[in-house]
Amino acid sequence: MEDRNGDRMRIGELARHVGVSARSLRYYEQRGLLHSRRDANGYRRYDAESAERVGRIRELLAMGLGTDDIRELLPCAQGGPGLIPCTLSTGALERQMAQLDAEMAELAGRRAALTAYAQVMQRRRAQDEALATMALRSA
Amino acid sequence: MEDRNGDRMRIGELARHVGVSARSLRYYEQRGLLHSRRDANGYRRYDAESAERVGRIRELLAMGLGTDDIRELLPCAQGGPGLIPCTLSTGALERQMAQLDAEMAELAGRRAALTAYAQVMQRRRAQDEALATMALRSA
DNA sequence: GTGCCGCTTGACACCGGTGTCAAGGTCAAG
C-alpha cells in the first residue's frame, strides 16, 4: 500500500504530459502550489491528480494571478470540503478583477494619449509637406 | 557668449522644477533622451528648453513607450525640421498602439476567464451551503 | 578647520515566471 503505483510519473513525464517545463513544475513546488513524493533517489514522483492540479495552476496563471494568490485559491479550486477557504479566497479573485479593471483603464488612457499624439504628428507632417511643396513651387 | 546664462539650472533645480527625481534625469541622459553641458566641476547644467524636453519625455513614458522608442521619437516631437524623422518615428507609435491593443485584448480575456471562474466558485459555494443546510436539517 | 548640502559615478534591489547553465547523482543499456 505504501508503494502503490498511484504516483508513477517522474518530473519529466509529468512535464511532457501536461506541456509544462520541468523548471516550472519545480517552481510551483517551491512556491507551495504543487506537492510531490520522493523516491529513495530524491526523484520527484507525481500521481495522476498532479496533472489536474497543474492544469488548474496554469488556468489561474493565465488569468494573471500570482503564485501567492493561487496558493490561497487552490484548496478551493479542487473538490475538497473547503467551505471557509472558498469564502476567503474570493478576496483574491475580487482583488484581481479590480486590478484588471484598473490596468485596462490605464491602457485605455495610454491608447487615447497615443492616438492624440499621433494625430498631432500627422497634422504637423502634413503642414511640413505643404511648406515643402510651397518651397518647391517658389523655386 | 560661451558662458551665457542660458543654462542656469543644475540637476537638483531642474528636478524640483519639473517634479522628476534627479535619478531619473541622469537615467534619461544615460539613455540618450536628455543632454546637458557640464561645469568645470563636472556638474550638469541645463537650460530652460531641457524642462520642456523632460516634459515630453514624461508624456511619452506615460503612454507606455520605452526609452528606446522615445529616443527615436523625440527629434520629431520637438520643433525641428525633421520631416524624415517624423515619417520614420510613426513606426514606433503604430507599434505601440498595436501592442496596447494586444494587451487590452489579453486583459479582457483574463477578465472574462476570471469572471467565469468566480461564477463557478459562487455556484459551488451555494451548493455547499445547501448541502450544509440539509445536513443540519437531518440532524 | 569643520559642517553641511549638493553633485558625481557605480552598483544593487525590485517584480515574477521562465530559460538556461553548472556540477553532480542515478540508473539502465551497450
Place this chain on the structure above:
DNA sequence: CTTGACCTTGACACCGGTGTCAAGCGGCAC
C-alpha cells in the same frame, strides 16, 4: 567499464524605470 538520458539543487539573466546607498569631490557658511 562507458555512454547517455534523466534527475537533483543552486544560481544568474531577463525587463525597465526608479529608489537607494556608498564613496568621494565642490563649494558655501561658520
